[in-house]
Amino acid sequence: SYELSQPSSVSVSPGQTAIITCSGDILTKKYTRWFQQKPGQAPVVLIYKDTERPSGIPERFSGSSSGATVTLTISGAQVEDEADYYCYTAADNIRVFGTGTKVTVL
């Protein structure tokens, strides 16, 4: 089985930059997606193929990759970005979510 590790929490002031990392050996071979989940809502995909942003996702969300670590950056965090964030990857017939990061904007 595969594991993806994320920090449990990240705090950022409004307008500042939040950085969320996701680490796992499988990431050297597979692309990652990032999901945002707000309380009581289904997750929303923010980033796919490590760095691509779907239409409708604000430009302040960006992704990068280096070796076994991928990073989600929120540039100029907004109060509405307070949520849980999960990385996700697929390998053969297996999928795995990261452990999740709670982002607090205050």
Added chain:
Amino acid sequence: EEQLVESGGGVVRPGGSLRLSCAASGFTFENYGMTWVRQAPGKGLEWVAGINWNGGSPGYADSVKGRFTISRDNAKNSLYLQMNTLRSEDTALYHCHLSTVTSVGVYDVWGQGTMVVVSS
């Protein structure tokens, strides 16, 4: 509009069984692999099981392997999860999920989930 609607959740005793269903609409169901994802109360997302477009290559999380079985009926646009030998740690909101990268972007659809409570 694409839609996934889960059903079949409920309260069951440890060791019991449940069968979850997911009805798909608004897209060509038979073209896509599908997965089940669960979220225990106050916990993170956990991938449970996946199946490819034609019902082949099922995959399972280690936590459910040997107890859960994923299947689909493309004629009925439906996905299923048979859950046997349920444990308290299987208590969660179970989502049906489609997520695939296409030539024009990412196609990602979630159901709102069906709650499973395993308790004596």
